Amino acid sequence: MDEEPTESLWVRIKGSTGAGDIIAGVCYRPPDQGDRADEALYRQIGAASHSQALVLMGDFNHPDICWRDNAAKYKQSRKFLECVDDNFLLQVIEEPTRRGAMLDLILTNKEGLVEDVKLKGSLGCSDHEMVEFKILRAVRRAHSKLAILDFRRADFGLFRDLLGRIPWDKALEGSGAQDSWLIVKHHLLQAQERCIPTKRKSSKTTKRPPWMNKELLGKVKQKKEAYRGWKQGQVTWEEYRETVQAAREQVRKAQSPDRN
Numbered sequence: 001m002d003e004e005p006t007e008s009l010w011v012r013i014k015g016s017t018g019a020g021d022i023i024a025g026v027c028y029r030p031p032d033q034g035d036r037a038d039e040a041l042y043r044q045i046g047a048a049s050h051s052q053a054l055v056l057m058g059d060f061n062h063p064d065i066c067w068r069d070n071a072a073k074y075k076q077s078r079k080f081l082e083c084v085d086d087n088f089l090l091q092v093i094e095e096p097t098r099r100g101a102m103l104d105l106i107l108t109n110k111e112g113l114v115e116d117v118k119l120k121g122s123l124g125c126s127d128h129e130m131v132e133f134k135i136l137r138a139v140r141r142a143h144s145k146l147a148i149l150d151f152r153r154a155d156f157g158l159f160r161d162l163l164g165r166i167p168w169d170k171a172l173e174g175s176g177a178q179d180s181w182l183i184v185k186h187h188l189l190q191a192q193e194r195c196i197p198t199k200r201k202s203s204k205t206t207k208r209p210p211w212m213n214k215e216l217l218g219k220v221k222q223k224k225e226a227y228r229g230w231k232q233g234q235v236t237w238e239e240y241r242e243t244v245q246a247a248r249e250q251v252r253k254a255q256s257p258d259r260n
Contacts, residue, residue: 004036008044008058015137022113022135023051027058038076042083049087049109055135056089056107059128063101067091070244085223085244088251092117097129104131112136149192150199159195163187216250223247 008027015021025048029041048054062080064073070085072078084091089107092114097104108114113136120130166187172180226243229235 004034004040006037006041006044008041010044010048013135020052020137022053022055022137023048024135025054025056025058027056027060029058029060029062031061033061035076038079042079045083045089045107046087049089051109053113054089054107054109055114057105057131059104061103063103065102067094067102069241070248071241082227085248085251086220092133093131095119095129097131098127104128106131106133147198147200150197154196156195159191162191162194219247219250 006027007029008025010023010025013022013024025044027041029038045056048056060080062072062077065077065081066072070081072081084107087109089109090111092106092108093102093104094117096102097119106114106117115134115136117131117133120132122128123130171183171187175183223243226235226240230237230240
């Protein structure tokens, strides 16, 4: 099945030395956009959110969303909120951008990446507010300098041969347990140095954010279970909203650079 087209544009802003790349997306979601196009957009957002730094901006046309309570009146808006929460995105605009409604949004996956958000009035005959903000450079993780053994390139045949040449009875004669261990260790390390090369440990980031721990994964799981329960009539809307707010607060705390 062909992917439903969406009105979105994604670019990668290359970082200078010591700074990571930033994925920037611009999106316009028509008010009458169908479910298939919404799902295609959510897949794009999900893929982009795996980057180290993401800024997504645009007119998403979800005026019924209350960002303070993380709640929405209509099904499509609730699905959008679910996408935002599942990808651990933060919405940073706090004021209405068109006739009392917050249609234009800025979403990011990194606390502190977007700052100084200001509404600057309309441009020309547009009835939307212009939004001005700053994107701060994301610092790239330092590459690991830890050397580890590369067993894939090890010569185990030579390793066994070297250890087999040692007259262990004579080498350990008259030694106690501690001294015997030191002798064995010495020969093992000598053989290791000759037979097993080292390599630098990879520091590639995984799809899971570094701040995502077991406790937070549990909160996210509870949120998803609460959503399913609410859809099936087993959980009240108030209970579902409380679960979502608790999970969202935990995510914000975990993403904050000031966390202990």
